[in-house]
Amino acid sequence: MKIAQLSPNQKIYLRIKTKTMDYNYAYKTNQAVFELTELTLEFCQTNQSYLINDKLANTYINSYYNEQVDNIKELLHHQLKTGRNHKAYLENLLGILEKRIEWLHKMKYKSVDFFNNCSIKTIPSSYFPPVGTSNKISFKNFLNDSIVPNSQEQKVLWFLQSYEEEFNHYENKLDFEKGLVLYVMSLYKRALSILCNYVKTIYEQVDFIDFNKLSNELLSETNPRQKKERNCNINLDKKSVAHLFRILLEEDFLVFDELNEANNRLELKRFVENNFNYQNTKKERLPIKSFNREYSEVSSPSSPEVKKHKEFIDKLILMLQARKNKIKD
Template identity: 35%
Template sequence: MELVFKTEDAISKLLTIKIEYFDSLQIYLLNDLWVHEMEGDFFLKEVESFKPILKRQLKYGLNPEEYINKVCKRIKEKLEFLEEHKVGSIEFLQFYCKQIKPITEITTFPSLGTDFYDEFKTSLKECKTDETDLYKFLVRFAEGNFNYTKYHEFSIGCLSYVIWNYYCALTELYRFVSTLQENAPFVDFSNLDIEDNKKCTEHLKTDIKVHFNQDKISVAHLFLFLLKEKHIVFDCKDERNNELQLKRFIEAHLTYLNINGDRVPIRSFNREFSEARASTKVQKHKQFINKFIYGLEQYRDSLKD
């Protein structure tokens, strides 16, 4: 039973978001940690630490197939909650603001990230670009809502960045767990290699990348069309899960061309897919479809009878 409690405690920890705000310094905590002190890969490390705990439960616990189904369902529900409330955007924090707890006392003085904030403001003012993930996220997150002249706006952006990284890490965990779930009927869990995540089962699917010579939003428009017209399907019975599985597949197996012409893995796809589907972006979707139709016509006309 101790193993079950340890696993359940680890799952609950991974699926919890607790946000607090210290007004005197205008800084946030996420799950008792200061936001500015959390590295970009913090949650990915948490996920990697959880994997052997889960595999130990599956190897030594009872009813492993039933257990992995329950875990997969819990993670999926958390991802759907985050996506439904537009994680990574200002709308998510507007929704979540009532659950942010104010605190009035602290025991340790946190890093405020002021050096980066000063550099960031200077770069924005001089229209310079920076390839760091945090910089790119803050620019995209603002979307006309912020100009980051106030430190509190910067603090909100950093909080959103950390929550976005949490979502991406949870997506990675879902891919891992759903792979175990898919292979469960064919796997003897008693033979799981607990320490080596690369060899979690004898039947894990090969991680194959498909390279698209398109930018990220064009890939979103293409797959929105394929999904809506039912040219591809992952779940015939559950439309919501069908879309979720599509996004997971794209994030696991596709690359796109960035503005420098480099091939980049699609780490997260929810934002672009939502933009392609948005009612306010119909004209852009039509433009892509028209271009797609033109390409098909050109290809058709090139074929010889």
Template identity: 30%
Template sequence: MYTTDLNNKLYMFLKHTISFNTEHNKYIFFDKWANEIDKSYFDEKISEIKQLFHKQLKHGRNNETVLNDLVEMTGNTVNWLSETEIHKVSYIDSLALKNKSMDTIPPEQKIVSEFFIDYTEEEMLEYENRFLALNDDLDYFYTLTRYIKELNNYQKPTDLEKVQLMYCLELYKEAVYEIHGYLYQWQMDLPTTDLSKIDFEIADRVINNLKCNTSLQKIDLAHLFRFLKESKIFFFDENDPYRNARLMNQFIEDNFNYRDKKGEIVEIKNINKQFSIINDRENKKNYVSFLTRLIKNITHYRDNTKV
């Protein structure tokens, strides 16, 4: 029972479906309108698969065999995603999509083509605050800026739909990689793990809540990571700056807490807005001020370090 439920859930996730609705001229991904899918959708899918996997480990049989099959299954999809250029417009154009009717009305597209008239890719990066007033998903903004030239400033409404689908595919790819990595790690650890001593609910909660605290305020933490990112001391994808920025933001939110104005340690939410504030020309003086303080602290530490 547990094995069947897990296999079915994972199989349906790996067998992603893309279709098109001619009535509204919109793409459909996993039987949902593409422009209503965001990272939280895939986080929920990952959580569902992990929960079924935990039930399999706790109550199922032949865990080693089942796990080997799961790793192979996800590995095949990882290989396909690595070899297929799903991030290119040409991939979307090559799809032979079936028309699919939907019972629901698609959500209104907050970002309209007029937003991009006469904007170059470089100029778009100066308009993050304007974008955030319409849509708080800055990850989507990075995807939009990446294709603005290739898709002629999104003057056709269908071009915006196309880039939304590519954004869904990017999020999907990262979700598949995460699931595969999680299962692969279990494949390595299973032979030496006593499953009877693991409370999966508590273990997951501890892992999810295990974060590094910082004495910096939220804006200064953004300043620090901007420096680390732009100096290429830290990076996730050195060939794709937009994907690198998105993964960096996710990493910060997943792994750090900050000190708020009351002096309390709180979790980070929507670090995107802090980076947007930094990129505002008027606030770059604050960034330079932070770098000056950082240099002063590093210099003081260097001068007081015994050799």
């Protein structure tokens, strides 16, 4: 059963637009957009797994959606350079992408309610599952805590940990499967948003762009995945960094997701890993990796770190008090 499909009018519109543009690039772009926005979700009885567009969830964990988005950007770049009626085409494309994003929100893609809200077809046991890395392997690695640090699986682990209560602490493989589906849906939503923002940027500048002279500069300027030149250095050890960001998050100085507390913590960990360096005992600057471990230790109420957290707060109070005393009225 297919869900979140394009309306007939949208498909006809894109096919008509193909006639006014370079056929090769327009056709390829449209097909790539169809492939990204069409979504099929099924449950395979044979191996008790969910299939997304006839593929196991593990297929999407690495760079599947990122590659799709990058391909569409490149095709769209060539299409705009050779085609016509850019504003109308981009406006329609925006509508298609925004409709998909709206559907994900309507289905509550971040919640366990997602499985009740959307239509999922059950495939009979006679169906032969697709070839690919079995989710059973990931499930065993998850249970045995044998995830490779700093790998893509590590990111999946953090996501799954934020849903442990909702999925019964993953006592069975089916709950693990559902957790993987929600993770893939989060990747899917992110990919759609990146592409939507990219198209919107071009659309807003469409009247000022000479598409005949369009180069890859526009592509790079609107690409949110550009590599940063440097991270911010923090003059604290790794554990103290965890104490600091725990305070900032729990006191609502930093907010990443106002609706989902678990996802709020997850996004904080990603933010710290992607943007900060800590200082080790040798005064060396090192990137923060595997931050989940330190943060879990300092935030656990039963951890020995509770005493150290209080000590960190006392030091912070003394520092702020000293700063306050230096300020003249």
